[in-house]
Amino acid sequence: MPELRKDPIIGRWVIIATERAKRPTDFQMLRVEQKGGFCPFCPGNEEGTPPEVLAYRPGAARPNGPGWSLRVVPNRFPALMIEGSLNREGDGIYDKMSGIGAHEVIIETADHSKGLASSSEKEVEDVLWAWRDRISDLRRDTRFRYVLIFKNHGEAAGASLEHSHSQLIALPIVPRRVTDEMEGARRHFESKERCIYCDIVRQEKKEHARIVYENEEMLVVAPWAPRRPFETWILPKNHVSNFEDSQKSEFRGLANALRTTLRKLDAALENPPFNFILHTSPLNQRGLAHYHWHVELMPTLTKVAGFESGSGFYINPTPPEEAAAFLRRADGM
Amino acid sequence: MPELRKDPIIGRWVIIATERAKRPTDFQMLRVEQKGGFCPFCPGNEEGTPPEVLAYRPGAARPNGPGWSLRVVPNRFPALMIEGSLNREGDGIYDKMSGIGAHEVIIETADHSKGLASSSEKEVEDVLWAWRDRISDLRRDTRFRYVLIFKNHGEAAGASLEHSHSQLIALPIVPRRVTDEMEGARRHFESKERCIYCDIVRQEKKEHARIVYENEEMLVVAPWAPRRPFETWILPKNHVSNFEDSQKSEFRGLANALRTTLRKLDAALENPPFNFILHTSPLNQRGLAHYHWHVELMPTLTKVAGFESGSGFYINPTPPEEAAAFLRRADGM
Numbered sequence: 001m002p003e004l005r006k007d008p009i010i011g012r013w014v015i016i017a018t019e020r021a022k023r024p025t026d027f028q029m030l031r032v033e034q035k036g037g038f039c040p041f042c043p044g045n046e047e048g049t050p051p052e053v054l055a056y057r058p059g060a061a062r063p064n065g066p067g068w069s070l071r072v073v074p075n076r077f078p079a080l081m082i083e084g085s086l087n088r089e090g091d092g093i094y095d096k097m098s099g100i101g102a103h104e105v106i107i108e109t110a111d112h113s114k115g116l117a118s119s120s121e122k123e124v125e126d127v128l129w130a131w132r133d134r135i136s137d138l139r140r141d142t143r144f145r146y147v148l149i150f151k152n153h154g155e156a157a158g159a160s161l162e163h164s165h166s167q168l169i170a171l172p173i174v175p176r177r178v179t180d181e182m183e184g185a186r187r188h189f190e191s192k193e194r195c196i197y198c199d200i201v202r203q204e205k206k207e208h209a210r211i212v213y214e215n216e217e218m219l220v221v222a223p224w225a226p227r228r229p230f231e232t233w234i235l236p237k238n239h240v241s242n243f244e245d246s247q248k249s250e251f252r253g254l255a256n257a258l259r260t261t262l263r264k265l266d267a268a269l270e271n272p273p274f275n276f277i278l279h280t281s282p283l284n285q286r287g288l289a290h291y292h293w294h295v296e297l298m299p300t301l302t303k304v305a306g307f308e309s310g311s312g313f314y315i316n317p318t319p320p321e322e323a324a325a326f327l328r329r330a331d332g333m
Numbered sequence: 334m335p336e337l338r339k340d341p342i343i344g345r346w347v348i349i350a351t352e353r354a355k356r357p358t359d360f361q362m363l364r365v366e367q368k369g370g371f372c373p374f375c376p377g378n379e380e381g382t383p384p385e386v387l388a389y390r391p392g393a394a395r396p397n398g399p400g401w402s403l404r405v406v407p408n409r410f411p412a413l414m415i416e417g418s419l420n421r422e423g424d425g426i427y428d429k430m431s432g433i434g435a436h437e438v439i440i441e442t443a444d445h446s447k448g449l450a451s452s453s454e455k456e457v458e459d460v461l462w463a464w465r466d467r468i469s470d471l472r473r474d475t476r477f478r479y480v481l482i483f484k485n486h487g488e489a490a491g492a493s494l495e496h497s498h499s500q501l502i503a504l505p506i507v508p509r510r511v512t513d514e515m516e517g518a519r520r521h522f523e524s525k526e527r528c529i530y531c532d533i534v535r536q537e538k539k540e541h542a543r544i545v546y547e548n549e550e551m552l553v554v555a556p557w558a559p560r561r562p563f564e565t566w567i568l569p570k571n572h573v574s575n576f577e578d579s580q581k582s583e584f585r586g587l588a589n590a591l592r593t594t595l596r597k598l599d600a601a602l603e604n605p606p607f608n609f610i611l612h613t614s615p616l617n618q619r620g621l622a623h624y625h626w627h628v629e630l631m632p633t634l635t636k637v638a639g640f641e642s643g644s645g646f647y648i649n650p651t652p653p654e655e656a657a658a659f660l661r662r663a664d665g666m
Binding site: 001003004005006008010011012013015016018079080081092093094095096099148150152158167169173175177178179180199200203206224225275296313315 | 334346412414427431506
């Protein structure tokens with residue numbers, strides 16, 4: 001008998017379709033492979049990108065030349081413009097504002113052949129520090145309300161360049177999904193005076209069935225009501241609402257948990273395309289008792305039927321308990 | 334300068350990225366083509382499906398044999414089970430219920446080579462009557478709260494069989510997207526005592542820039558804040574909250590509008606894969622002043638970056654005014 005399960009935060013119901021249950025080997029794998037060719041993100045090609053806004057350079061190399069280990073540059077084809085004033089305008093029943101924002105690319109490594117999974121833990125940690133540094137800098141621009149950080153890996157997941165990178169979009173609005181989470185978490189807090197994500201961490205540790213991996217700082221789980229097969233969340237064990245306000249030990253813990261999870265996915269699902277998104281609090285809200293930052297990761301395994309994102313109603317053929325058991329056993333070292 | 338636009342119903346902001354604006358010819362077309370092979374939906378193969386729950390037979394042919402023009406059968410691999418009782422259960426902070434529901438396939442035509450766009454208006458109208466008949470029948474089952482009707486056309490849009498069909502899922506819950514719309518529409522009604530969809534119809538008719546097509550009963554528009562290029566909505570001009578309570582003239586009007594829109598899409602975008610979803614009121618709510626049924630249609634033109642459905646934040650490279658102008662000119666006859 002299939003099950004209908006409700007996401008405890010935003011209240012979305014999903015079908016966990018046991019009757020058409022799919023094991024990892026049932027998916028037609030979309031293995032990410034490198035094709036090569038000219039790469040504007042490789043050392044020596046710094047002129048192929050706009051001037052850098054941040055770089056980590058182990059030596060004393062000059063800006064916008066080689067010698068870096070990580071580099072942050074504005075997106076060459078930005079979805080939003082950094083310059084201009086934020087005009088809000090009504091048009092009858094409609095609302096709009098000028099497309100002000102920052103759109104940046106975090107080039108995670110100088111080595112074209114490396115991904116986050118094949119980088120060292122120290123290198124992954126540096127990516128997290130770069131996210132934090134950029135959030136801290138962009139926070140000073142009072143036009144912005146939110147910094148959305150995400151990674152598309154592989155063509156099927158929307159990546160247009162293969163050199164490992166994540167992206168950042170600073171926005172004058174808060175994305176719909178975040179406001180949904182904030183509202184759901186607030187309702188839970190109002191009735192129970194507990195953070196719902198802390199409750200999730202407690203219950204998952206007790207039940208154990210959906211745990212993929214854990215270290216001292218982070219818990220990696222297949223969530224109770226996943227939208228898609230092998231959806232995976234990384235949650236800090238201690239309560240922090242804003243990613244950028246985490247402890248150094250938590251960045252180290254996340255680097256270890258993220259790298260291990262990606263290695264497990266690569267081992268279990270043959271180097272799949274994936275997306276992950278950092279979910280954190282809006283810039284003007286800090287130290288919230290009811291919200292808890294986390295990372296949501298989703299490999300691209302099934303064709304995304306448009307009716308699912310259009311209706312907000314998902315059919316998931318892989319129970320999270322099976323996905324977690326499979327990933328627990330997979331090699332993440 | 335790109336624009337940030339807010340969907341007036343659910344409050345989702347999208348970026349309309351004029352700087353990377355894409356004309357229809359810029360998309361890599363995913364043209365839907367038929368491959369042939371054995372088809373369980375073709376006349377003569379009725380044994381390849383579970384026994385029919387509804388069929389339109391112009392002659393007096395016997396059930397589950399040839400002679401039909403339209404046939405509704407249970408999905409052979411249903412996401413939900415029709416038999417059993419609806420058990421609700423808590424599990425700590427989590428909620429679940431048994432996966433009770435109906436999952437049916439509407440085989441829209443006996444002719445394997447026909448789609449909705451190449452069917453006659455009368456044939457398309459019959460599909461709408463079948464949807465209505467099934468909703469009316471399923472409404473009597475008090476376990477159900479909602480009937481979700483949608484069509485996936487083409488492999489890239491999630492269709493696993495090429496013979497033209499739509500699908501129906503009767504659910505003991507209301508999908509998240511519908512509750513979002515109902516809440517937004519209720520807020521608008523509470524402050525203005527007007528239906529927001531009626532307001533949209535009025536404003537679009539006045540501005541004209543986003544109209545794709547209209548007939549006496551229906552208005553076809555590119556919505557103000559579309560998630561994806563060429564997203565198109567079909568709205569009844571008169572207020573009706575429940576699809577199944579529409580007038581006969583409105584079914585005829587929708588058949589004409591849907592067929593014309595699909596023909597225009599085929600002409601303009603070279604037979605693209607698409608999804609559409611019927612948005613209508615929950616079964617136990619009828620005659621609502623604040624909600625207004627409609628159809629949302631989305632061709633599959635861009636790779637769906639997971640970060641967009643994950644964050645609820647969309648970047649759309651084609652302004653709806655451009656999409657509408659292009660479709661207005663395209664041949665729909």
